[in-house]
Amino acid sequence: MTSLLLRPVEAAEQLGIGRTKLYELMSAGKLGYVQIGALRRIPLAALEKFIDDNAAPVHLDADDAPHAAAGL
Template identity: 50%
Template sequence: MHTLLLTPAEAAAELRVSRAKLYQLMKAGLIDSVVIDRSRRIPRAALTAYVDRPRGLEQQDAA
């Protein structure tokens, strides 16, 4: 069974990127996250949405 929410470390591992890169993607608004108390969690659906985005949008979002 897959968990609904992932820790930043788990989400980074799923994407095969560093935790720092994951935080950059969240800060840029490319990956959604939620805060529960003082813990940040990333919905699994947010990772799927990021991967399924049409390519090239990252450069447009950064401009």
């Protein structure tokens, strides 16, 4: 069963960042988390939202556009 909440070390691993950077993102309000007593857990949905919100836009060159490949 997939866990709905990740420990900070697990979330950091999924993002490919260190635990300290993850805590910075949470403290800055850039990554949502759930507080359970003294523990912080990161919902999978918050991790996915963070990735979506921070994805770099894709810019296609004219040569890379689908119609260019089709010879149109």
